[in-house]
Amino acid sequence: RVFKLLVLPGDGIGPEIVRETLRVVDWARNAGLRIELSEALAGGASIDIVSAPIAEDVVEQALASDAVLFGAVGGPKWDHLPRAQRPEMGILRLRQALDLYANLRPAVCFDELLDASALKPELIRGLDILIVREATAGVYFSLPRANEVDADGARRAYDTQAYTEAEIARVCRTAFELARTRKRRVCSVDKANVMETGALWRAVATEVAADYPDVELSHMYADNCAMQLVRRPDQFDVIVTDNLFGDILSDAAAALTGSLGLLPSASLSGLDQGGDSRGLYEPIHGSAPDIAGQGVANPIATILSFALCLRWSFDRADLADALERAVRRVVSSGVRTPDIAEAGVAPVSTIQMTDAVLAALDTE
Amino acid sequence: RVFKLLVLPGDGIGPEIVRETLRVVDWARNAGLRIELSEALAGGASIDIVSAPIAEDVVEQALASDAVLFGAVGGPKWDHLPRAQRPEMGILRLRQALDLYANLRPAVCFDELLDASALKPELIRGLDILIVREATAGVYFSLPRANEVDADGARRAYDTQAYTEAEIARVCRTAFELARTRKRRVCSVDKANVMETGALWRAVATEVAADYPDVELSHMYADNCAMQLVRRPDQFDVIVTDNLFGDILSDAAAALTGSLGLLPSASLSGLDQGGDSRGLYEPIHGSAPDIAGQGVANPIATILSFALCLRWSFDRADLADALERAVRRVVSSGVRTPDIAEAGVAPVSTIQMTDAVLAALDTE
Ligand SMILES: CC(C)[C@H](C(=O)O)[C@@H](O)C(=O)O
Ligand SMILES: CC(C)[C@H](C(=O)O)[C@@H](O)C(=O)O
Numbered sequence: 001r002v003f004k005l006l007v008l009p010g011d012g013i014g015p016e017i018v019r020e021t022l023r024v025v026d027w028a029r030n031a032g033l034r035i036e037l038s039e040a041l042a043g044g045a046s047i048d049i050v051s052a053p054i055a056e057d058v059v060e061q062a063l064a065s066d067a068v069l070f071g072a073v074g075g076p077k078w079d080h081l082p083r084a085q086r087p088e089m090g091i092l093r094l095r096q097a098l099d100l101y102a103n104l105r106p107a108v109c110f111d112e113l114l115d116a117s118a119l120k121p122e123l124i125r126g127l128d129i130l131i132v133r134e135a136t137a138g139v140y141f142s143l144p145r146a147n148e149v150d151a152d153g154a155r156r157a158y159d160t161q162a163y164t165e166a167e168i169a170r171v172c173r174t175a176f177e178l179a180r181t182r183k184r185r186v187c188s189v190d191k192a193n194v195m196e197t198g199a200l201w202r203a204v205a206t207e208v209a210a211d212y213p214d215v216e217l218s219h220m221y222a223d224n225c226a227m228q229l230v231r232r233p234d235q236f237d238v239i240v241t242d243n244l245f246g247d248i249l250s251d252a253a254a255a256l257t258g259s260l261g262l263l264p265s266a267s268l269s270g271l272d273q274g275g276d277s278r279g280l281y282e283p284i285h286g287s288a289p290d291i292a293g294q295g296v297a298n299p300i301a302t303i304l305s306f307a308l309c310l311r312w313s314f315d316r317a318d319l320a321d322a323l324e325r326a327v328r329r330v331v332s333s334g335v336r337t338p339d340i341a342e343a344g345v346a347p348v349s350t351i352q353m354t355d356a357v358l359a360a361l362d363t364e
Numbered sequence: 365r366v367f368k369l370l371v372l373p374g375d376g377i378g379p380e381i382v383r384e385t386l387r388v389v390d391w392a393r394n395a396g397l398r399i400e401l402s403e404a405l406a407g408g409a410s411i412d413i414v415s416a417p418i419a420e421d422v423v424e425q426a427l428a429s430d431a432v433l434f435g436a437v438g439g440p441k442w443d444h445l446p447r448a449q450r451p452e453m454g455i456l457r458l459r460q461a462l463d464l465y466a467n468l469r470p471a472v473c474f475d476e477l478l479d480a481s482a483l484k485p486e487l488i489r490g491l492d493i494l495i496v497r498e499a500t501a502g503v504y505f506s507l508p509r510a511n512e513v514d515a516d517g518a519r520r521a522y523d524t525q526a527y528t529e530a531e532i533a534r535v536c537r538t539a540f541e542l543a544r545t546r547k548r549r550v551c552s553v554d555k556a557n558v559m560e561t562g563a564l565w566r567a568v569a570t571e572v573a574a575d576y577p578d579v580e581l582s583h584m585y586a587d588n589c590a591m592q593l594v595r596r597p598d599q600f601d602v603i604v605t606d607n608l609f610g611d612i613l614s615d616a617a618a619a620l621t622g623s624l625g626l627l628p629s630a631s632l633s634g635l636d637q638g639g640d641s642r643g644l645y646e647p648i649h650g651s652a653p654d655i656a657g658q659g660v661a662n663p664i665a666t667i668l669s670f671a672l673c674l675r676w677s678f679d680r681a682d683l684a685d686a687l688e689r690a691v692r693r694v695v696s697s698g699v700r701t702p703d704i705a706e707a708g709v710a711p712v713s714t715i716q717m718t719d720a721v722l723a724a725l726d727t728e
Contacts, residue, residue: 088557118483118594142522145560157564158506158526165519191608193452196509200521223615230482230594230619244555248612251587255594 002034003314004065008042008058011087012287013297014071020299020354021069021306027361028310028319035314038065042094043073043087043287053090059097067313068094068280069306072287091282095135098278100267101167102174103135103246104308105284107233107253110262112331113340117258119233129236129253130182132175133246135267137167138197140243163197163242168204170270175240176212177271184215185237189225189245201242222249229253254284261285261298261339262331264305266312279313281305291338295349298337300327303357326360366398367678368429372406372422375451376651377661378435384663384718385433385670391725392674392683399678402429406458407437407451407651417454423461427642431677432458433670434646439653455646459499462642464631465531466538467499467610468672469648471597471617474626476695477704481622483597493600493617494546496539497610499631501531502561504607527561527606532568534634539604540576541635548579549601553589553609565606586613593617618648625649625662625703626695628669630676643677645669655702659713662701664691667721690724 007022009015022037029035040058047053053073062068073087083089094100109117109127117124142162149155172188179186188205190198202219209217220228222245228235229252241249254263263284270277283301291297304327311320334345335356341347348356371386373379386401393399404422411417417437426432437451447453458464473481473491481488506526513519536552543550552569554562566583573581584592586609592599593616605613618627627648634641647665655661668691675684698709699720705711712720 083557083563086557092558118487118596120482120484123482139525140558147560147564155529155564155568156526157560158524159559159561160522160524161503162520162522191611193447193450194456194504195523196511196521197523199447200511200519204519223611226590226612226616227619227624230616232482244608245612247555247587248590248609252590252594252616255591260591 002036003067004036004038005309006062006065006068007037007039008068008070009039009045010043010071010073010287011045011075012072012289012292014043014073014287016292016295016297016350017283017299017302018069018071020350021302023354023358024303024306024323027358028316031319033314033316033319042070042090044075044078046090047078047081047085047087053085053087054093059093062094062098066278067309069309070280070282071302072283072285074287075289092140094280095267096141098280099136099269100278100280101134101136102171102268102270103133104178104266104268105131105133105246105250105254106263107131107250107257108259108263109257110259110331113259113262115258115342116340117256119256119258124233124256124258127233127257129233130178130238131246131250131253132171132178132238132240133250134167134171134242135246137163138243161195161197161244163200165200165204168201169208172205172208172240174268174271175238176208176215179215179238180212183237185218186215187218187220187225187236187239189220189222189239189241189249191222192219193221197242205240225249226252229256250284262300262304264301264308266305266308268312271312279309281309295351296338296347297350298339299350299354300331303327303354322361322364326357326364329360330356366400367431368400368402369673370426370429370432371401371403372432372434373403373409374407374435374437374651375409375439376436376653376656378407378437378651380656380659380661380714381647381663381666382433382435384714385666387718387722388667388670388687391722392680395683397678397680397683406434406454408439408442410454411442411445411449411451417449417451418457423457426458426462430642431673432644433673434644435666436647436649436651438651456504458644459631460505462644463500463633464642464644465498465500466535466632466634467497468542468630468632469495469497469610469614469618470627471495471614471621472623472627473621474623474695477623477626479622479706480704481620483620483622488597488620488622491597491621493597494542494602495610495614495617496535496542496602496604497614498531498535498606499610501527502607525559525561525608527564529564529568532565533572536569536572536604538632538635539602540572540579543579543602544576547601549582550579551582551584551589551600551603553584553586553603553605553613555586556583557585561606569604589613590616593620614648626664626668628665628672630669630672632676635676643673645673659715660702660711661714662703663714663718664695667691667718686725686728690721690728693724694720
């Protein structure tokens with residue numbers, strides 16, 4: 001079988017880190033994986049050419065692919081544009097068009113970078129939380145929504161957060177399935193004490209749990225979860241939550257680790273590896289326009305995103321494991337791009353970091 | 365002038381910490397402040413007697429008062445109740461009925477308790493963030509909202525988040541006014557890149573800022589704010605945000621300080637001290653049913669809430685300052701209830717902690 005991979009480098013450091021990751025894609029090809037590559041525009045790069053953050057034929061192309069490797073989008077050049085025309089809309093459009101309802105955001109601590117964390121080392125050593133964020137419904141996409149002017153000239157805006165039981169159930173199933181490959185604990189996060197969608201969320205999560213008697217389910221309010229993430233992050237294994245809470249809590253969790261520049265993410269339309277489900281893979285960091293074009297960006301988060309692609313879209317957990325081990329060894333050996341370099345360490349370039357990963361893969 | 369203070373002890377440790385705080389209220393009376401006290405039921409205590417988390421005549425009484433001192437509500441006994449009948453609805457009802465649109469949540473680090481924080485000491489020493497949360501609109505109160513069953517039997521829930529420009533402007537004004545008494549920096553937090561209400565929030569915050577040329581306004585997305593709070597909390601002075609983001613971010617900020625059990629909050633219908641505006645004052649911690657009735661709860665957050673009441677509702681900043689100084693001195697001298705006691709320190713009781721505060725006030 002030949003897997004189709006669509007590459008969307010995007011803006012800022014996106015093209016640099018994706019270019020290096022393509023060298024790792026070549027390694028996977030040499031290891032026997034058949035990948036058909038194509039590349040297209042997204043984000044500001046797309047706005048500049050076709051006046052839209054993603055062209056409809058690129059969306060079609062993504063729909064016809066097994067996986068999408070996404071760099072990063074956005075930058076000051078497009079900040080003045082109205083919301084619907086901004087670079088970020090490209091990624092939101094893809095999440096919805098490809099039905100990528102399960103946004104997996106691992107918050108993993110690289111113990112070698114422990115000192116870079118704001119938290120005390122003993123609280124985050126070995127930290128490994130997986131946040132499963134619902135990503136195709138909720139306040140991001142529900143209608144009605146508007147910015148209006150009343151008869152008396154006063155402005156008023158509103159958004160809707162809607163969820164069906166099916167939308168909640170499927171992402172909860174993903175969380176429970178993934179928990180089975182981990183510590184078998186799922187914490188479902190909502191504001192059931194305040195929101196109607198929260199009450200439904202809690203009810204459906206509880207129902208889904210009945211099919212997973214081997215996994216422990218707990219419930220937590222979103223405000224308390226934000227607090228607990230800071231106080232005692234190691235109490236969590238898998239967290240499943242809605243689109244908006246997931247956006248906020250996954251960023252908080254990622255920040256805890258101190259390994260922000262290294263963290264990948266996956267957005268899936270299901271877990272049937274090698275089957276029908278589609279995946280989009282991207283680093284959790286942004287486009288970092290301030291350092292774009294200098295060749296110093298850290299490619300690891302994108303390379304690890306490709307590892308997730310190997311695991312979830314290309315059914316090659318063996319290659320994913322090898323790649324993750326190689327990255328770990330490179331980080332352990334002290335190779336550092338400027339973003340993670342300790343004082344006194346001479347940093348390497350984007351290319352050199354990738355060289356190191358490829359060299360480590362050679363000895364896998 | 366005689367100030368009317370309504371006391372709502374609530375559930376769990378609420379009655380204990382409020383009882384001790386009333387001794388500090390007596391101190392204020394002895395210092396010449398004329399306070400007319402009354403007490404009523406709220407939360408579970410109210411549910412048990414009148415089958416509602418707050419009775420309408422208690423709401424009337426609150427409306428006729430200058431200030432409300434609130435303990436804490438909730439506990440396992442009432443957890444099975446449907447949302448609308450639960451203890452928490454008491455506080456939500458009061459926020460709306462009294463139009464307490466500005467919920468002030470200081471996240472202040474007591475340097476003596478630095479070691480109790482999950483963060484590295486150098487990141488939070490001297491930390492002093494004020495979160496101004498909108499508390500009477502947004503997803504907490506907007507209509508329509510429902511949990512429905514479709515024709516085909518599938519459940520669907522939705523909530524609405526609505527904001528008018530007036531609702532946004534007034535809480536932003538509060539934030540700017542308060543910033544003038546501090547470091548003159550306001551960070552307005554929203555999801556303007558995703559939500560219609562976020563776009564309006566950003567526009568109105570920017571307009572209000574024009575009246576405060578001496579205060580610096582910045583904007584941040586809520587997910588980034590969660591991240592920045594963890595990474596570099598000292599970049600913030602005043603944060604102003606909506607009801608839901610404020611709920612989550614203020615809990616994250618409070619957790620950072622490690623001084624959770626000591627933090628007060630104020631909910632105000634305006635800043636005209638000693639004027640027409642009403643205030644409700646409560647600790648940010650909960651009712652802690654696990655330690656209720658043992659006489660070991662920490663009364664400091666409630667006592668400091670009364671300090672905020674002295675400042676904002678009773679126009680006695682002098683007494684507020686004296687009380688805050690006294691509490692600082694007690695904490696500095698090493699007096700500790702069990703929740704904040706370091707290993708090897710013999711903890712004191714709720715009453716003894718209050719004794720210490722009153723003794724410190726004697727030497728003010
Ligand atoms: C860019 C933005 C629209 C997006 C979101 O809010 O989902 C981002 O913050 C993310 O988490 O992927
Ligand atoms: C008890 C609950 C309804 C409340 C809220 O969500 O506002 C609480 O979390 C708070 O922050 O005061």
